[in-house]
Amino acid sequence: MSGQAAEKSGGALSRYLVVSTLVVTGVVLSACGREDAKAPPAPVRPVRTVTVASQPPAPALGFTGHIEAQDRVDLSFRIGGRMAERHAGVGATVREGDVVARLDPENELNDLRAARAALASAEGLRREADGQYQRQSQLLARNVATRADFEAAEQARLSARSQVTAAQARVASAEDIVGFTTLRADAPGVVTRVGAEPGEVVAPGRMIIQLARRDGRDAVFEAPADVVRSLHLDDAATVMLAGQAGVTAHGRVREISPQADPVTRTFTVRVGLSDPSPAFRLGAAVTARIGGDGKAAIHIPATALTQRGSGKDLETGVWVVDPAAQTVSLRKVEVLASDPATAHIGKGLNPGDVVITAGANVLREGQQVRLGGAETR
Known part of the structure; x- marks a missing residue:
């Protein structure tokens, strides 16, 4: 137990x-x-900030330039030859379809005659082959001709028809080449340059006349690099005719050259005019005021921008500080333009907002920060 x-x-x-x-x-x-x-709570990060302030509206920029055609085209022959005549000179007004120049067409016409003769011969052979095929078909039905003779007649008929098709294609090509000896205007406009005179032998593609089409006018200016940075595509512009007070036209910047002129080191700016009067003739001297729309701008250091996501989901924002709680939140902004130093903000920020400019890459939503330095922009 x-x-x-x-x-x-x-x-x-x-x-x-x-x-x-x-x-x-x-x-x-x-x-x-x-x-x-x-x-564990996120550490308090030291950051640098800038207080957003509304900037005064940017003044309009003044330029001096001239009028050019918005669309210019070089008319040339597709084939080479001796130019027999030219019907339009510098300053001439042409309509769509007007003949502006001709080549001597004798060689091309001879090729066309030879092609037509070859077509006539091919059609004769086809008729002969058709008749032989019909005879062999009837004889074969009465068991008089052999199957081999009938098949030979059938093959000759097919070959003759193919030769006719090829001859017709050669005739069509020869007719096109004859048509290439006549140069026509593809749109109404004014001749601004000529590149050859009657009697010259011209190569294919050589400019015969330069045509400024009537469907648009551009005011063209040359601007230095420091001024071009202040211009943007679609900026509004008012263009005035030099020497004629009150003659104005409105337009927008439609092209800013991406490369400077190798001699003058300036950039070409083209303003498309929306309502030019007949006084804005090609080459006329003009002055323009570009920009200065009266809207206040907001500029912040480019280092304040933060990007999240990729591709179509890519968003640009800035970290904004809540002064009372000393916490940060990411706010989406619209960037109108930017350079290595400054970003121009269209929407998303208001005067008085405190934006982080240094230390933003290690922040997260709602994190507390310690302001290490601040300035006003």
Whole structure:
């Protein structure tokens, strides 16, 4: 009895130790879980900021230039030859379809005559092959001709028809080449340059006349690099005719040259005119005022911009500081233009906003910051 009691007492003690171990382990794991669930707070980041201030409206920029055609085209022959006549000179007004020049067409006409003669011969052979095919077909039906003779007549008929098709294609090509000896205007306009005189032998593609089409006028200006940075596509412009007060036209910047002129080191700016009067003749001197729409601009350092996402989901924003809580939030902005130093903001910021300019790459939403330096823009 004493041995059995000791054995039972030892078993109970073992079970007690196991249960106690499991309880202690559970308590420890529960405490670790609570510690892991409670993430450490984000550190307070030192940052530099700028306080947004509304800038005065940018003044309009003045330029001096001249009028050019919005669309110019060089008319040339597709084939070479001796130019027999030219019907339009510099300053001439032409309509769409008007003949402006001709080449001597004798060689091309000879090629056309030869092609037509070859077509006539091919059609004769086709008629002969058709007749032979019909005869062999009738003889074969009466069991007079052999199958081999009939198949030979059928093959000759197919060959003759193919020769007619090829001859017709050569005639069409020769007719096109004869047509290429006549140069026509593809649109109404004014001749601004000529490149060849009657009697000259011209190569294919050589400019015969330069035509300024009537469907648009451009005011063209040359601007230095520091001024071009202030211009943007679609900027409004008012163009005035030099020497004639009150003669104005309105337009917008439609092209800014991406490369400077190798001699003058200036950039070409083209303003498309929307309502030019007849007084704005090609080459006329003009002055223009570009920009200055009266809208206040907001400029911030380019280092304040932050981009998130990629592709179509790419968004540009800035970190804005809540002065009361000293926390940050990412705000989406519309960037009108930017350079390595400054970004021009259209929408998203208001005067008085505090924007982070240094240290933005390590921030996250709602994080507390310590303002290390501030300035006003």
